[in-house]
């Protein structure tokens with residue numbers, strides 16, 4: 638058989654091409670209601686940029702020719718003002734670092750309460766709802782902990798508090814950007830379980846951005862695999878992970894035995910990833926791809942449907958699972 642995982646890229650491919658860098662390029666996918674979409678890729682793959690594009694934080698000129706549809710509306714041409722409005726209401730975010738979202742000088746309960754008030758909850762209801770939310774996200778003794786400041790919480794508890802803040806606005810779409818990366822493994826698993834149960838109970842749509850395939854495998858119904866600012870592959874998570882239709886996905890899966898066995902430890906993916914600033918011509922993955930041939934070095938593959946609901950941007954997608 639062929640050699641998976643990946644060899645490193647050749648040096649020549651690391652030179653920066655001239656001209657402006659398109660950080661995310663033609664990225665298109667849907668986030669259906671009541672569904673978790675996992676966005677996966679190595680650092681520099683454009684996954685965080687894509688999440689930022691949704692909430693209007695994408696720097697000028699980094700643009701994309703793609704589409705991010707939410708409730709039938711393409712968010713990219715929607716304009717920054719519209720996205721900001723959505724961000725306050727329909728869309729909530731949770732980050733890797735809860736301290737970026739929490740106000741250090743305000744008690745946790747008060748912060749959650751303020752969002753509820755802004756969302757138009759009657760005053761009389763706010764206190765009860767704050768305690769309900771803290772309880773829902775697994776903060777013990779909500780009555781007492783509501784009076785604590787963020788620094789009095791552990792890392793895991795802060796993450797829970799941030800999730801309570803996000804839920805307080807009753808969003809329909811939750812963007813979670815590496816929500817568990819800073820946590821130790823046990824706490825990480827608990828937070829992921831919490832996110833999954835909240836997503837299901839509330840019927841939320843969730844976009845989960847992660848570099849960790851195990852996190853995505855655990856939580857996401859659909860997966861979007863990004864490489865160098867483009868979508869390499871997307872489809873239902875079990876199908877993508879068991880029969881990848883892109884050599885990059887295949888290498889990712891093979892580099893994390895725990896995805897299959899849940900026992901072995903993860904090995905980092907070998908080789909340096911291409912980034913949007915150092916994107917090789919043709920297929921950006923070709924310097925690391927065991928299936929690469931001449932066509933791959935010159936012709937950029939377009940995403941195409943390779944099975945119902947499965948999309949791959951590989952010229953030779955059909956060969957991946959047989960290699």
Ligand code: SF4
Nearest residue numbers: 920923926933951952
């Ligand atoms: Fe590999 Fe070619 Fe497919 Fe790119 S297009 S992933 S280089 S086989």
